[in-house]
Amino acid sequence: MKKILALVLAILFLVPLAAGCAKSSPPLETDESNDLAMSNEPIMDPLTLNQVGFDFAFFRSVASQDQFANVVLSPISAKIALAMAYNGASGEAREAMAKVLQLEGLDLDQVDNTFHDLIASLEQADPKVELEIADSLWANNFDFYPEFLARCQDYFGAEANQLDFSDPKTVDAINAWVSDKTKGKIEGIINKLDPEDLFVLLNAVYFNGKWQKAFDKQDTSDQDFHLADGSVGKVPMMKQDGELSYFENDNFQAVRLPYGDGRLGMYVFLPREGKDLKGLIENINAGDWSEWMKGFKDRKGHIGLPRFKVEYSKTLNNTLISMGMGPAFEGNAFQAMAPIDGLFIDKVMQKTYIDVNEEGTEAAAVTGVIVGVTAIRPDDSFEMTVDRPFLFAITDSATQSILFMGSIVNP
DSSP states (O other), X not given: OOOOOOBOOBOOOOOOOOTTOOOOOOOOOOHHHHHHHTOOSOOOSHHHHHHHHXXXXXXXXXXXXXXXXXXXXXXXXXXXXXXXXXXXXXXXXXXXXXXXXXOTTOOHHHHHHHHHHHXXXXXXXXXXXXXXXXXXXXXXXXXXXXXXXXXXXXXXXXXXXXXXXXXXXXXXXXXXXXHXXXXXXXXXXXXXXXXXXXXEEEEEEEEEEEBSSOOOGGGOXXXXXXXXXXOEEEEEEEEEEEEEEEEEOSSEEEEEEEBTTSSEEEEEEEEOTTOOHXXXXXXXXXXXXXXXXXXXXXEEEEEEEEOEEEEXXXXXXXXHIIIIIGGGGSTTOOTTTSSOTTOEEEEEEEEEEEEEOSSEEEEEEEEEEEEESSOOOOOOSEEEEOOSOEEEEEEETTTOOEEEEEEESOO
């Protein structure tokens, strides 16, 4: 079974515990926000309505760079890490980040409250599914501004750490945090820290869900999988019959496979014969996605799905710059983060892991943002056998969040 890349985006970088910091207004705790965590109804706030626009643009940009590899990303991890960093952005960088993250028209309290409620809702989405989200800040013997630190702690639950980045043990400490928050599926995200690196911001997402209806291992058998270059390989194909949520159009077949109590599920999109995965990815957009979601109906049928395991990593600087976030990678971009001149994003990376088998899915992602001080550029039934490159997305039906998204070209 091949291991292949899996994107994970989110380390936005850190700064220390500041003793005696003044705190920002804490997140609002209302009956409505508490009820939201266990609700299956979509959250219809401005950020939720726009968020999939970022998800698809982000995935499309990365997938176009790695067309011949398995790609797995976590849009939610990337957004949370970048949203923390957004709290410290200033001037043109803040405007650019707001546009790319589709936060325009929202004040900072609205943004932070929305992410706070989103994280709480996701973590309580399903008692039968393990979904954990963690954030941390790491600082190179400097202090964050008290308001920035307080917001990251109050709204994102971020841990704050102040260490000496010149000490090799600091990298070990950061990677130990990553390994712990991903249950050992991602062992680390940083190889070394440069003298100019001052802060690291990290987000980690861990997901472990059992299918609502497991695949019978006795039904799994080796079957042909048709690769994009015309060659054929063998894959372990899982099989299941029954009533499933299904949708089709002229371009693809699609099925939703629920986890646990059903709020969380995996969508699998199989391009029609004669259509290709590249075309599907290039044309996917928020408007079509919304219409497709309305079209899924329960139908009896058969699904054949490859068992697969993928690991992926990607440096995201070029992706985010191409999406319009360039000013954040230039000097003096984060004047609201710490009392230091010339702060900018030095690097954004993501690592991901996913294992899809007969019992369910285990997945993890880490996104890191390193902030430094020198600029660098950079029939009424159906049959669906997934025997050629396909797209998948693990989503939350209540918040419309895309937790993981991938293109599998060779499982």
